[in-house]
Amino acid sequence: MNGTSEGPTPATDLDRSVITQSDESDSARADESYRSAFTAAPLAMAVVDREGLVVHANDTLGALFGSTSEQLIGRVAADLVDLASDARTWHAYREVLRGRRAKLRCTRRLKHPDGPSAWVQVTVAPLADGGPGVLLSVADISARRQLQARLRHLQMHDPVTKLPNRTLFFERLTAALEAESYELGGTGRVGLCYLDLDGFKAINDTLGHREGDRLLAEVAERLTRCADQAGYGRTSAPLVARLGGDEFALLVEDSTGTDQLAELAESVLTALQAPFDLAGQRLSLSASIGVVERHAAGTTATGLMQAADTTLYWAKADGKNRWTLFDPERNAHLMTRQALASTLRPAIERGEFVLDYQPLVGMSDGRLRGVEALVRWDHPRFGLLAPNRFIALAEEDGSIVPLGRWILKSACRQARRWQLDHPDEPPIFVSVNVAVRQVWDSDLVADVAQTLAETGLAPHLLQLELTESAVMGSGGRPLRALQALSDMGVRIAIDDFGTGYSNLAYLSRLPVDVLKLDGSFVRGFQYEGGDAPPSPADEVIVEAMIQLAHRLGLTVTAECVETAAQADRLRGIGCDTGQGWLYSRPVPPDRISELLGSVAPVGPGQPAVGNP
Template sequence: MSAHPDGPGSVGSTLELITESDGATGHPAPSPSDSPGADLRDTHAAFNASRLAMAVIDRRGLVVTANRALGSLLGTEPEKLICEPASELVGLGHDCHTRDAFGEVLKGRDVPLRCTRRLCHPDGHSVWTEITVAPVPVPGDRRLLLSVTDISERRNLQSRLRHLQMHDPVTRLPNRTLFFERLAAALDTASGRAPASAGPRQDRRRVGLCYLDLDGFKAVNDTLGHRIGDRLLAAVAQRLTHCAERVAGYPDAPPLVARLGGDEFALLVEDSEGTEQLCELAASVLAVLQQPFDLGGQRLSVSASIGVVERPAAGTSTMALMQAADTTLYWAKADGKGRWALFDPERNAHRVTRQALSSTLRPAIDRGEFLLEYQPLVGLDDGTVSGVEALVRWQHPEFGVLGPNRFIGLAEENGAIVQLGRWVLETACRQARRWQLDRPDAPITVSVNVAVRQVWDSDLVADVAAILERTGLPPELLQLELTESAVMGSAGRPLQALQSLSEMGVGIAIDDFGTGYSNLAYLSRLPVSVLKLDGSFVRGFSSAEHPNPADEMIVEALVELAHRLGLTVTAECVESAEQATRLRRIGCDTGQGWFYSRPVPPERIPALLTGA
């Protein structure tokens, strides 16, 4: 034991100390017949014969001695490992964390170092290992024991299990879990949360996504069965993979193709070159999917809708990117399917606003955020105000005063139009009753727009009767306006409601007449008293820059037809004296538009009645 404890070649002293320590730990002392030299030789033999790769290293991190198993694992003779730095042999200096932990153990830290490393054998194959560095359990000995366990088989099993967990069994594509893992990693790299080795371009990286859905796939499952449906999904996956691999611009890193579930797929471009590249990818995908599929004699044709999103990776999130992709996919389907749509921030802002308005419509009615303005209906012969049209406005606390074009369609979609329509009808009737009481010698008619859904989803006749009774307004001073598409061809409940209202004395007007494809012969059988010509005719035939004689002829014919049927005609959107003059000459009865007055609050109407 004369060798320096940290010097190479002194393994005998270390092993001897391990042997001698048996007495110090309470084990029986060896009998005289037990030779210490024999124990030492046995220990040497066990060390060299062990299947566990081991080495003794000193506090400088150099190998003192190594066994045959370690030499075999590293593809060299054990003697050649002596005095070699352990950190280089087994890769303990490849990352800062492990390098620092190894340094702490060399300095005497009692907590052992454990890590996993992939070691390369000189013959080319690699081995996954678990490495442990711990102090030799002998008092006074400053050496360390390095052990290297081959975990390749366990690692391969884990890898196979992970592959099964991360891939779709039908298409063999990466599944939703792996897709989101890759997407999150791409965004983390761009956000600076990745190692510095990510490269100087990470702050400028862009990410792109094509999110696609097969059009009508449910019909395939329902009619041909899930077996054919699964075969179709597998065939689609093959085409998407082939398309991703051959699209120009991705020679080194083709897009990740994943199945997100059902008939939804995604192509993730983790280092996009720009929007044009993503659009080209989407167009290529549509082209390859348009070719018929031959599934064991079953020939199928499918199409897909694709939402395309491309943006800087830094500053975005997984949720934001997927929400944009989902929205854009919806646009592609709404625009006719079988196409791709590119995310448009302005269009998305409009959609978000639309959704916000839709969700707050009903509460806004309860909070009293709506008001009515009135636009006069003026006789073209004498210029007197014979009636007004009630126009609803929304005093939105965030978006200001909104016209009906911003929310009436939403109200019809979500059913709030019934509640809103009742409020408009009662408010207008109550106001018209006040005007009647103030000017009993010159009563005016109030015209109220009614959506067709109000006829179907409520008892419009009962509502009108109840409101007229509550307000005291005579039925002949109320006119209900329905669009041409809602009135023409009415049958069943709508026609019965119109007839009941007409018998009650309420006037019925067809709004925007001339914009639909009506059966004019049906007009004579409807309980209608007024036709309101769409403003496009008025603008067309009186345009000074581009006059259209055909529009004037059409208006003249419609006016003559209406008069023969005993109907009066109101022209909308009258904006000039020239228009008013020509409409009067043609024979229109009433005009409405900015030439006479913009929509005004109810207190302004009395002044218009007196011509003040």
């Protein structure tokens, strides 16, 4: 060690001067390179100060606006690229200028001075060196937008008919329902014609899908012409769309009412009536159309389409080749029917059904001989429902089997209770209606045998009623079931007799004990007070049926007996029992208990027993 310190040699003033001059030279060269790159860049750019004025602009930006870059200096940048056209973008731009927001990016459509307008993407961001102001860049995206537009058109249009497809239709429909057009001079209403071609599947299957597509394309052309004619003199024509398969829709925005939609639907039916030339053949075609028209406010796209679909179904069910207007009352009935159908089986399990009983009275002495059990549904929402509201539904979905089994057991149990409570009175029989499906879908014979055994009711005190159309022509299992029930001692009755086959010769070969004459015959008899003229033909027919029935060993019950005059005539021609409001409406079981032992009025001018 020699005592000297080792390390970097201190810089002299001359060294510092040389370094400073070198840095300034490098900075100048870098700045010059930056300016050259900025000026020659293919991306249109400008430097904008904190006041929003252009400080520097490159040649590309000048060319975009048909000027030189020098001519843009001092211009308001927001005006050049239309940043003040909407409040949201303008606010965001001001925030970037003030340094409170990192970046703004938006799309604008600019009018080129020498040609068509161009779509551009505008970006505003702080300068990279942190200097005052911001960098504004403008990228031409017209080619990209055109490609997107072509792709969207392909995505939103049906390739066969070139019409708007389901996606575009619902987009337009939703926009029409959300637009407050009434504030802009519109009607605030919307209309829809929803159509389905009748029998198109058969044409498609016969001639092939290629010819089927040709037919769809020709249908689309005719629908478009109808829409154009409907839109003549109006703000816009209806939108025609293919929703899929052979389903089309015509959407009318700002409709003027149902008359406009009805006229459009009629024009469509007329246009489709002209024959189509297809595969060397002239084909006729028709359509069914569901028409809906309503206020746009409060309407959803789903709700409108459901109404249109329901109405189209009505048009099909009513015979096709027609248009049908949506009916709220008819729809409410349908919705109620669907609601009942969906809750029918659970209602049986919950015990929501009750039985009323209508007396069957001997015509000769006026005494109570039996009762018919009539089921009611004590619905928690719709109240007490008569059988005509739900029995058909039960037959359709098969719930008539468990419901019928419950009715049978409840009625037999009640008949046995009456018998035990009134031991001094002749026991009355109970009549229970049986649907054909109960015979096919269940072991009715076993159900009856088990019920009689459980309740202790004698077989001859049970009467099973089947409709005439169900009994006539019976063979196989139904006939064997009826025969087994008859052999058991159960009475078999034909309900509503006279409305079906009325084949008494065939009837003689069936195990039937009772005929219940349909009420339409009884209503033709002489009424009290001359309210309606007599119908001699009805009396002759009824008398003949009663005589023939008696010769076959059958008894006859007349339904719908409402006046003493009717009862007198029926008794005079030999009818055995009567049922109707003259004697009693259907009543709860306790009212039947009160009637046991009483004598029903058979003479004119006396009050009816059992009526409140």
